[in-house]
Amino acid sequence: MLKLGFLPPPPFSTSKTLKSHSNPSSFSPCLRSGRRVGRTGGELGQGLGSRPPASVSAGAAVEAPAVEGGGGRGKGTGEEYDAIVIGSGIGGLVAGTQLAAKGARVLVLEKYLIPGGSSGYYERDGFTFDVGSSVMFGFSDKGNLNLITQALEAVGRRMEVVPDPTTVHFHLPDDLSVLVHREYSEFIAELISKFPHEKEGINKFYGECWKIFNALNSLELKSLEEPIYLFGQFLKKPLECLTLAYYLPQNAGNIARKFIKDPKLLNFIDAECFIVSTVNALQTPMINASMVLCDRHFGGINYPVGGVGGIAKALANGLVDKGSLILYKANVTNVILEQGKAVGVRLADGREFFSKTVISNATRWDTFGKLVKVDDLPEDEKNFQRIYVKAPSFLSIHMGVKASVLPPDTDCHHFILEDDWAKLEVPYGSIFLSIPTVLDSSLAPEGHHILHIFTTSCIEDWKGLSVKDYEAKKEIVADKIIKRLESKLFPGLKSSIVFKEVGTPKTHRRFLARNNGTYGPMPRNIPKGLLGMPFNTTAIDGLYCVGDSCFPGQGVIAVAFSGVMCAHRVAADLGFEKRSPILDTALLGLLKWFRTIA
Ligand SMILES: NC(=O)c1ccc[n+]([C@@H]2O[C@H](COP(=O)([O-])OP(=O)(O)OC[C@H]3O[C@@H](n4cnc5c(N)ncnc54)[C@H](O)[C@@H]3O)[C@@H](O)[C@H]2O)c1
Numbered sequence: 001m002l003k004l005g006f007l008p009p010p011p012f013s014t015s016k017t018l019k020s021h022s023n024p025s026s027f028s029p030c031l032r033s034g035r036r037v038g039r040t041g042g043e044l045g046q047g048l049g050s051r052p053p054a055s056v057s058a059g060a061a062v063e064a065p066a067v068e069g070g071g072g073r074g075k076g077t078g079e080e081y082d083a084i085v086i087g088s089g090i091g092g093l094v095a096g097t098q099l100a101a102k103g104a105r106v107l108v109l110e111k112y113l114i115p116g117g118s119s120g121y122y123e124r125d126g127f128t129f130d131v132g133s134s135v136m137f138g139f140s141d142k143g144n145l146n147l148i149t150q151a152l153e154a155v156g157r158r159m160e161v162v163p164d165p166t167t168v169h170f171h172l173p174d175d176l177s178v179l180v181h182r183e184y185s186e187f188i189a190e191l192i193s194k195f196p197h198e199k200e201g202i203n204k205f206y207g208e209c210w211k212i213f214n215a216l217n218s219l220e221l222k223s224l225e226e227p228i229y230l231f232g233q234f235l236k237k238p239l240e241c242l243t244l245a246y247y248l249p250q251n252a253g254n255i256a257r258k259f260i261k262d263p264k265l266l267n268f269i270d271a272e273c274f275i276v277s278t279v280n281a282l283q284t285p286m287i288n289a290s291m292v293l294c295d296r297h298f299g300g301i302n303y304p305v306g307g308v309g310g311i312a313k314a315l316a317n318g319l320v321d322k323g324s325l326i327l328y329k330a331n332v333t334n335v336i337l338e339q340g341k342a343v344g345v346r347l348a349d350g351r352e353f354f355s356k357t358v359i360s361n362a363t364r365w366d367t368f369g370k371l372v373k374v375d376d377l378p379e380d381e382k383n384f385q386r387i388y389v390k391a392p393s394f395l396s397i398h399m400g401v402k403a404s405v406l407p408p409d410t411d412c413h414h415f416i417l418e419d420d421w422a423k424l425e426v427p428y429g430s431i432f433l434s435i436p437t438v439l440d441s442s443l444a445p446e447g448h449h450i451l452h453i454f455t456t457s458c459i460e461d462w463k464g465l466s467v468k469d470y471e472a473k474k475e476i477v478a479d480k481i482i483k484r485l486e487s488k489l490f491p492g493l494k495s496s497i498v499f500k501e502v503g504t505p506k507t508h509r510r511f512l513a514r515n516n517g518t519y520g521p522m523p524r525n526i527p528k529g530l531l532g533m534p535f536n537t538t539a540i541d542g543l544y545c546v547g548d549s550c551f552p553g554q555g556v557i558a559v560a561f562s563g564v565m566c567a568h569r570v571a572a573d574l575g576f577e578k579r580s581p582i583l584d585t586a587l588l589g590l591l592k593w594f595r596t597i598a
């Protein structure tokens, strides 16, 4: 196993400490071979299973101080925080920790038992599973775009990481197999060897991506909604800012078509974009495509030792160290408005907490559909819903398998689309597979590997079923996917399984509070790049959004950037950073207008 030595071992979360806490979370409620822990009903009235026992406390995973008995001024017992963050996904945690590091007093309220949301973890029978995918961008020791590393450092945390020598192994129709090597030159040489007639086009398209990545990487990243910073960057780096402004409304597919003619190679570019955006290249903003297509070679993909869940735990611990608070089992049902301004939140159990600002890490559909009670949806949100719809959810299969089933030198991440390019964006059409134990063997008992298999799936496919039919359908669908993997990659896979848990879009909705299980917005049609994507401020004074329904969209590094931007804008509004109210009005008005023409 290669070890990247740039960071010392984390003081807070080795795989050992992860495993020493008993079963703190339960992403998918169904246990192996029909073993179940009872049901609590809830939104999955059809019986997906249950959360872990209520006696399992957040403190088992994070040293969170208790915030008991309501802290609201409504109850006359609590303080007014600078900011309340609803939700502890990476977006919410980065916003919270950045603010705490600037000296603000923050309260993070998380519905679930542990932090992390879709970047959380759960443990079963000695296996530590990542809830979401295990491909981590922005986790290197280089440049300005290593936002995960920087977010941890802001609260005095570091994690040991293992570099992945290959980002992803594509297994595509017509036996096209492409390995995305960490070394850019090796990847380009491999791609050119498959498409020698497109050598120039390949170099030009990926070269264009580097132009954008280098511009991004040269900037100090803060809020694009804060004029003093934005105009300052234009003065310091005019060429880079103009480059970004030029590409902001463009998509990767159009640019690829300028340089590349071979339809099969264009299909490959679609697959490159699809794995990070769940849409094809024509619908993927060029800035986002460049970010991921280059960071994987610049900083590389690096896996945190002990699992992805360690990132959220470290951020939550860091937040507490900075004198702020995180409270679990805190289900926010309302944002409290006074004279049109957000001043606090109410929980399902009736407790109220008050603050100068409220930041929602819930999806925009939930923030404006459930948490904020206004008669009419603000124009900005109508505009957002005009341009974007909910991206599909996933069916995920977490498995523990005997190590002997994997050939030696198996890569960590695979993307499989067997025989028909037309199936790329169709539910269950393609298969994502991560085997994080290839990089960190401590995640599984000796002699075993973890396989996390996922494929796009829509909640509609899982509605209206009885408990029995729902469970049976999960088994049937999972079985088909496993058979496909058996015939494409790993003969004998089924008989090597020692643990299996299947999650559906309903599981994602229930345990991660994702609206319809979605992983963020996707454009309804061909978008104008990132131009229509809302930033962090909202139409409601004092209310901000953070996470994947904000600029720049889905992905851990993307939501980390949204957290950095949000914290900067909120800090300026709270007086922790410089601001100019006149320039604010002008810039926010201009950005709003850009969104309406997107
Ligand atoms: N490797 C990867 O790239 C990878 C892996 C996992 C996840 N992801 C990405 O992470 C992104 C999501 O991050 P995010 O930060 O936007 O959101 P998130 O879904 O991870 O976190 C939101 C959090 O808010 C909580 N929450 C929601 N409503 C609440 C309420 N009313 N009260 C209290 N808590 C509430 C949820 O329980 C959850 O913990 C996804 O887009 C996904 O692509 C990426």
Ligand SMILES: CC(C)=CCC/C(C)=C/C=C/C(C)=C/C=C/C(C)=C/C=C/C=C(C)/C=C/C=C(C)/C=C/C=C(\C)CCC=C(C)C
Residues within 6 Å of the ligand: 133, 134, 135, 137, 168, 216, 219, 221, 224, 233, 241, 242, 244, 245, 248, 275, 276, 277, 287, 288, 289, 291, 292, 413, 414, 415, 432, 433, 434, 552, 553, 554, 555, 556, 557, 558, 561, 594
């Ligand atoms: C304001 C205006 C108007 C103008 C101005 C100009 C300028 C200055 C601009 C600027 C801009 C900027 C800064 C921007 C930024 C951006 C960014 C940072 C972005 C980022 C992005 C990212 C992303 C999108 C990411 C994503 C990722 C993901 C999603 C991932 C995923 C993964 C997976 C799923 C994996 C797969 C797996 C397998 C295959 C197994």
